[in-house]
Amino acid sequence: MKISPNHVVTINYTLKDNDDNIIDQSNDSTFCYLHGASNIIPGLESALTGKSSGDEVSVSIAPEEGYGIRDESKIQAVPREAFPADATIEPGMQFHAEGPEGQSVVVTIATVADDIVTVDGNHPLAGVTLNFEVTIADIREASAEELEHGHVHGPHGHHH
Ligand code: ZN
Numbered sequence: 001m002k003i004s005p006n007h008v009v010t011i012n013y014t015l016k017d018n019d020d021n022i023i024d025q026s027n028d029s030t031f032c033y034l035h036g037a038s039n040i041i042p043g044l045e046s047a048l049t050g051k052s053s054g055d056e057v058s059v060s061i062a063p064e065e066g067y068g069i070r071d072e073s074k075i076q077a078v079p080r081e082a083f084p085a086d087a088t089i090e091p092g093m094q095f096h097a098e099g100p101e102g103q104s105v106v107v108t109i110a111t112v113a114d115d116i117v118t119v120d121g122n123h124p125l126a127g128v129t130l131n132f133e134v135t136i137a138d139i140r141e142a143s144a145e146e147l148e149h150g151h152v153h154g155p156h157g158h159h160h
Contacts, residue, residue: 001139003051005036008152010138016131029137030156037150041066044132057134067125074121075110089117
Protein backbone atom coordinates (compact mmCIF):
# COMPACT_ATOMS: atom_id res chain seq x y z
CA MET A 1 0.00 0.00 0.00
CA LYS A 2 1.29 3.44 -0.90
CA ILE A 3 0.48 6.75 0.73
CA SER A 4 -2.27 8.56 -1.13
CA PRO A 5 -5.33 10.58 -0.18
CA ASN A 6 -7.93 8.90 2.04
CA HIS A 7 -5.32 6.82 3.89
CA VAL A 8 -4.41 6.99 7.56
CA VAL A 9 -0.65 7.17 7.91
CA THR A 10 1.37 6.57 11.09
CA ILE A 11 4.84 8.08 11.14
CA ASN A 12 7.80 8.36 13.45
CA TYR A 13 9.73 11.55 12.95
CA THR A 14 12.35 13.96 14.16
CA LEU A 15 12.01 17.61 13.21
CA LYS A 16 15.06 19.86 13.36
CA ASP A 17 15.75 23.45 12.44
CA ASN A 18 18.77 24.48 10.37
CA ASP A 19 20.91 24.70 13.53
CA ASP A 20 20.31 21.01 14.31
CA ASN A 21 18.03 21.81 17.26
CA ILE A 22 15.26 19.25 17.73
CA ILE A 23 11.96 21.09 17.50
CA ASP A 24 9.67 18.10 17.76
CA GLN A 25 9.91 14.33 17.82
CA SER A 26 7.61 11.29 17.87
CA ASN A 27 9.17 7.83 18.07
CA ASP A 28 6.49 5.59 19.52
CA SER A 29 4.19 5.23 16.50
CA THR A 30 1.49 7.37 18.11
CA PHE A 31 1.45 10.13 15.50
CA CYS A 32 -1.05 9.48 12.74
CA TYR A 33 -2.85 11.70 10.29
CA LEU A 34 -5.33 11.54 7.43
CA HIS A 35 -3.45 11.99 4.17
CA GLY A 36 -4.91 14.54 1.77
CA ALA A 37 -6.91 16.35 4.46
CA SER A 38 -4.38 19.08 5.32
CA ASN A 39 -3.83 17.56 8.77
CA ILE A 40 -0.09 18.20 8.40
CA ILE A 41 1.91 20.94 6.69
CA PRO A 42 1.73 20.88 2.87
CA GLY A 43 5.47 20.29 2.33
CA LEU A 44 5.49 17.17 4.48
CA GLU A 45 2.27 15.83 3.01
CA SER A 46 3.63 16.08 -0.54
CA ALA A 47 6.99 14.53 0.48
CA LEU A 48 5.20 11.47 1.87
CA THR A 49 2.86 10.93 -1.09
CA GLY A 50 3.59 7.59 -2.80
CA LYS A 51 5.79 6.23 0.02
CA SER A 52 5.35 2.75 1.51
CA SER A 53 5.42 1.36 5.04
CA GLY A 54 9.03 1.13 6.26
CA ASP A 55 10.27 3.85 3.92
CA GLU A 56 12.55 6.51 5.35
CA VAL A 57 12.13 10.06 4.11
CA SER A 58 14.47 13.00 4.67
CA VAL A 59 13.00 16.28 3.59
CA SER A 60 13.85 19.92 4.09
CA ILE A 61 10.78 22.12 3.91
CA ALA A 62 10.93 25.84 3.23
CA PRO A 63 8.76 28.08 5.44
CA GLU A 64 6.38 28.74 2.53
CA GLU A 65 5.49 25.02 2.54
CA GLY A 66 5.59 24.83 6.33
CA TYR A 67 4.19 27.36 8.78
CA GLY A 68 4.56 30.32 6.44
CA ILE A 69 6.93 33.23 6.31
CA ARG A 70 7.07 35.73 9.14
CA ASP A 71 4.75 38.70 8.79
CA GLU A 72 6.14 41.70 10.67
CA SER A 73 2.71 43.34 10.66
CA LYS A 74 1.61 40.64 13.10
CA ILE A 75 3.92 42.12 15.72
CA GLN A 76 2.01 44.66 17.79
CA ALA A 77 2.53 46.80 20.85
CA VAL A 78 -0.24 46.43 23.39
CA PRO A 79 -0.68 48.43 26.60
CA ARG A 80 0.09 46.38 29.70
CA GLU A 81 -3.35 47.24 31.01
CA ALA A 82 -4.93 45.15 28.21
CA PHE A 83 -3.81 42.13 30.24
CA PRO A 84 -5.21 41.13 33.62
CA ALA A 85 -3.46 43.14 36.31
CA ASP A 86 -2.56 40.07 38.32
CA ALA A 87 -1.25 38.07 35.34
CA THR A 88 2.47 37.49 35.03
CA ILE A 89 3.52 38.64 31.56
CA GLU A 90 6.88 37.31 30.40
CA PRO A 91 8.57 36.89 27.00
CA GLY A 92 7.79 33.51 25.46
CA MET A 93 4.36 33.14 27.06
CA GLN A 94 1.53 32.34 24.68
CA PHE A 95 -2.04 33.54 24.77
CA HIS A 96 -5.13 32.86 22.75
CA ALA A 97 -6.42 36.09 21.28
CA GLU A 98 -9.02 37.14 18.77
CA GLY A 99 -7.76 37.94 15.29
CA PRO A 100 -9.02 40.67 12.96
CA GLU A 101 -11.74 38.41 11.53
CA GLY A 102 -12.76 37.07 14.91
CA GLN A 103 -10.72 33.89 14.49
CA SER A 104 -8.72 32.43 17.36
CA VAL A 105 -5.01 33.13 17.05
CA VAL A 106 -2.10 32.27 19.31
CA VAL A 107 0.13 35.20 20.14
CA THR A 108 3.52 35.01 21.79
CA ILE A 109 4.82 37.68 24.15
CA ALA A 110 7.96 39.05 22.48
CA THR A 111 9.08 41.75 24.89
CA VAL A 112 7.80 43.48 27.99
CA ALA A 113 8.96 47.03 28.65
CA ASP A 114 7.34 49.17 31.32
CA ASP A 115 3.76 49.67 30.19
CA ILE A 116 4.10 48.21 26.71
CA VAL A 117 3.87 44.53 25.86
CA THR A 118 4.97 43.50 22.36
CA VAL A 119 3.04 40.51 21.05
CA ASP A 120 3.89 38.42 18.01
CA GLY A 121 0.98 36.79 16.17
CA ASN A 122 3.23 34.73 13.89
CA HIS A 123 3.25 30.97 14.34
CA PRO A 124 6.33 30.12 16.43
CA LEU A 125 7.67 28.12 13.46
CA ALA A 126 6.90 30.78 10.84
CA GLY A 127 10.04 31.55 8.87
CA VAL A 128 11.74 28.35 10.04
CA THR A 129 13.06 25.76 7.58
CA LEU A 130 11.82 22.38 8.79
CA ASN A 131 14.12 19.37 8.40
CA PHE A 132 12.20 16.13 8.85
CA GLU A 133 13.56 12.60 9.23
CA VAL A 134 10.51 10.39 8.84
CA THR A 135 9.95 6.64 8.96
CA ILE A 136 6.60 5.39 7.71
CA ALA A 137 5.25 3.07 10.41
CA ASP A 138 1.83 2.13 9.05
CA ILE A 139 -0.62 2.87 6.27
CA ARG A 140 -4.27 1.87 6.24
CA GLU A 141 -7.45 2.85 4.46
CA ALA A 142 -9.45 5.54 6.23
CA SER A 143 -12.96 4.67 7.37
CA ALA A 144 -15.96 6.43 5.86
CA GLU A 145 -16.47 8.22 9.16
CA GLU A 146 -12.86 9.42 9.27
CA LEU A 147 -13.19 10.78 5.73
CA GLU A 148 -16.39 12.56 6.66
CA HIS A 149 -14.75 14.13 9.72
CA GLY A 150 -11.44 14.89 8.01
CA HIS A 151 -9.34 13.36 10.80
CA VAL A 152 -8.21 10.05 12.28
CA HIS A 153 -10.21 8.17 14.89
CA GLY A 154 -8.97 5.44 17.23
CA PRO A 155 -6.47 5.26 20.09
CA HIS A 156 -4.14 7.93 18.70
CA GLY A 157 -6.73 9.96 16.82
CA HIS A 158 -9.68 12.10 17.82
CA HIS A 159 -12.04 11.02 20.54
CA HIS A 160 -15.58 12.32 20.48
ZN1 ZN B 1 -14.18 12.59 14.12
